[in-house]
Structures are given as structure tokens and as C-alpha cells.
Amino acid sequence: MLWFSLLVLIPLVAVIITASSGGWSAFASQLGNEQTASAIWLTIRAAVVVTLINVVIGTVIAWVLVRDRFWGKGLLEVIIDIPFALPTIVAGLVLLSLYGAESPLGLHLANTSMSVYLALAFVTLPFVVRMVQPVLEELDADVEEAAASLGASRFTTFRRIILPSLAPAIAAGAALSFARGMGEYGSLVLLSGNLPFKSEVASVRILSAIENDNPEGAAAIAAMLLVVSLLVIVVLDLIQRRMVRRG
């Protein structure tokens, strides 16, 4: 508990205290800044969209990795982890060279909000896959056969038997993916160009607040991100419990 307090609680409380040092009105005005509000909004939007994509695609990838046999499966297993293993700034550089001004693919996403979505999708891909995969591996084949013998189609078996078993893992992966998306910096900072009102995200905004000697402003944004993340984790937990119960 002491360890947890030192490591997690005290820094969190410090952020809240700094954010609230100027009182409620100062806090509100920091967030009311149009450029800040726009950056936070883009961050939330991108994190939500990317998390939703990961929930679907991540589950599908996990399914394919566990249930299918194909040539190159071992390679795919390794590739999935690359976004984890790669230092984020390196990921940013890779994305810049692929989708930047001199894109060999002819895709010019630099300085657009799309670049934020792309960078987040890249770095958060493994979360859901790696959470769901072990749970899927542990599922007993006879449970699915039992459902089939009782007349359930493959789809019904997936929806009523498999999905509820996976729900906690999907929710956990989604929470990680969302939290990562909310705070991501390194991978998107190069490609996005950090244009205010267009491709600037909350983490970049925090950095510029600090650079402009505005620690209260930085703390206010940080507190806001904290609240949103907390909210999303609670919502994910509720959804997951509901799914398990309803079966």
C-alpha cells in the first residue's frame, strides 16, 4: 500500500493540487482556452475511435492467431509486438517517412488530424490482441461443442458463450489502449506537425504550457485527461459486467 501510494497516489494528488491551486475559475479558464479545448477534444476523439477499432480488429487478430493455422503465423506473432517494443519516437520517425511529405506510398498525412489517429492506431494495436489471446487459448473446445449440441449456431455460440468469456480481457485491453492514446506523444509528434486547432493533441499542449511557464495550465489539462480516463475505465467495466451477466 505504501509502495502504491509513493508510486501512484502521491504524484496523482500533486497534479490535482497544482491544477486546483488557482481555484475553480482559474481551472475552468485554463481549459476554456480554445486552443487547449480543441487539443483535448481531438485527443479524446482519437483515443475513443482508435480504441473502438482495436476492440474489433484486436479481437479478430487474436482469434486468427489462436484458431487458425497458416504460413507465417509465427512471424505475425512477433510483428504484433513491434509497436510495444519500438521506442515511440522511432515509431514516429517510421510513420513520418512512410506517410510524410516524401511518402513512398503517395499518402500525405503529415500535418493532418488523420496522422493522430494513425499514430495512435499503430502504438495501441497490441493491447487488445495480447489481452484477449491468452484467454482465448484457455477456452475449452467442449464448451463450444456443448453449445452446438444444444442447437446454437456458430454465431450464437460466439455471441452468448465465447464473447462473454472474452469481455473482461477485451475491456482491459481497451482500457490500456485508451489510456495510452490519451497520453501519447512520441509517435505522433513528428507526423502531426502539432498545428493548433488541427493536429495538436493534449500532451503537446501540456509541454507547451510548461515551456511557457504555466504549470497550472499543464496540470489542468493533465487533470482533465485523468478524469476522462477514469470515466472511460469505469464505463468499460460496467459494459463488461453487463455483457457477462446477460450472456
Next chain:
Amino acid sequence: MSIEVTGVNKRYGDFVALEDINLTIPTGQLTALLGPSGGGKTTLLRVIAGLETPDSGSVVIEGNDATSLPVQKRNVGFVFQHYAAFKHLSVAKNVAFGLEIRKRPRAEIQAKVAELLELVHLSQFANRLPSQLSGGQRQRMALARALAIEPSVLLLDEPFGALDAKVRKELRDWLRRLHDEVHVTTVFVTHDQEEALEVADEIVVVNQGGIEQIGTPEQLYDEPANDFVMSFLGDVTTLGGALIRPHDVEVTPSPISEHSLEGTVSRVLRIGFEVRLTVLTDDGEVVTAELTRTHARALQLEEGVNVFVTPSPGAYTMPAPSPAA
């Protein structure tokens, strides 16, 4: 005739799991598929259920050709060795699953579930999760779940295999009584001859992908078709070059017929109520005999004592296979 299996073959690569199986299982009976592990009995059960597709041959259930029907359409109840419980659903929801799939009215489902839980003595656990039940209770839940869809046949794959000896025996008796109440055609797989002899109306002995013998427990025990069936259904020993059950060997201090053989007791093993005796005959044959504890005591049997061993009158014997076979 409830289930007719004709000319079924199934291979996994080079391994022949089932070879030209022909089997008819009568309606309303409790049939055991008995055999050693890897002998093909579970594969046969899964072929009947539609969980496995045979390479050739046909399966007819209650007069309908089911060979190409998927498991969903066969209307079979299947019970797995490891329960296959839906872990996130309550006991009642588990039992209701098949009925919900069939979109029965809610009131009907509730009534049916209550009735089945009563039948398997789990009424007070209706709202528990499977993880809160013991193994025996979980298997009874699985049975109620399979019975809920009113299956044409009930198939059980080593249903008591994962349970400890005492619960196993209780559930075995209980299954027999349940079957007498419900009368659904039931096929269960087991490698335990005692279980098959005790519960089944009819036993099918399956070995190395083929059927060795089909018959009532008495027929199989008293008139085994071959030495495999004889030795699989109970202990056997050799006496005067013939296979015989150890409890059919009489041990006496003096010869009682011209078939009596003289020998020396080489080992006395006491197991609960019985005494297992190893006798080395003067011809060099090792004979095992089973006696009751009191009988053994009356004969004052101990190692080194000289005795005569004789087949009991009316005992079933068959020529022992040559060692090369």
C-alpha cells in the same frame, strides 16, 4: 431401432480410429461403449453426435439419416467428461440455454428448468454459478442441460471420469435410476468395466477401432467372445492352459477331481474382504485365485503351503491364446 451405425470408418492421418463399425442401439435402453483408452469409443460417440464426421458410412437416428446433419440439427443431448459448463451463466441459465435457442416461451422455459433441476436435485442451486458447485453437481447440471432439449438420444462421454471414486459410484446408481424414470435412449462411454457391468442394459466392447462383442452384462461376463473381452471385463488367470477367472479357481488341501493340479502358495495378498493367492503349480504355471478372507483363514493358507487348484464346477474357461498372439 433408435441409432443405426453402418459401415463407419474414421482415420486421423495414419491412425485408424474406427474401422467398418456396424452397430444398432435399441430405443429406450442404456448402452455402454466399453473399451481401453484410444480404442475408438469416444470417436464413435462423437460420430453419432455429429461432432466428428466419418470418412465413410452412415448414422441413422430414429429412422432419419443424420449422416450429413450438423450437430445442431441432430437433437442429441451430449454430456462431456469435464462438464463443459457455461461458466458465466447461472445453473438455471445453463439448463435453459437449449430452450432459449429454440425460442420457447419464457414461462415454458422456467417451468421446464424448474422441473429438470428438481430431477437432478439442484433446485436450491439454481442461481449459483457453476464454479460454486462440486464436480458431481456440475455433471448433474450438464445432464439436466442436455435433457432440457428433450433429445432423441442422450450421449455421455466418460461422464464420471473426472470424479472421485465415491461420488462416481453415487452418480452411477443415480444415472441408472434416472434412466428408469426418463427412458431416453442413452449411450455412455466408459473404460471402467465395473461401471458398465453395473449400469448398462447392453454393453458394446470397442477395441482398436472395431467392435469385439455386443451383449448384456451377463452374456459378456459369462460368455466372452474372445480372450480380449474376457480379460477386459475382469481379472483372468491361466489354469491347466485355459483362461479362467481367479474367483472360479478352487483351492483345496487335497485333490477333488482329475483336473486338480498340485502346487505351492508363493504369495498371499490381502485386499479388503478378499485374499488373492498366487500358486505355482508343479508344471510351472502361475495361477491366481481369489478367496474370501474367512475361507482363506479356514484353509490356513500361507506362503510355502502345498495346495491343489481346480476349476470350479460350471466355471467358464477358454483356451489361452498362444504367447505369440
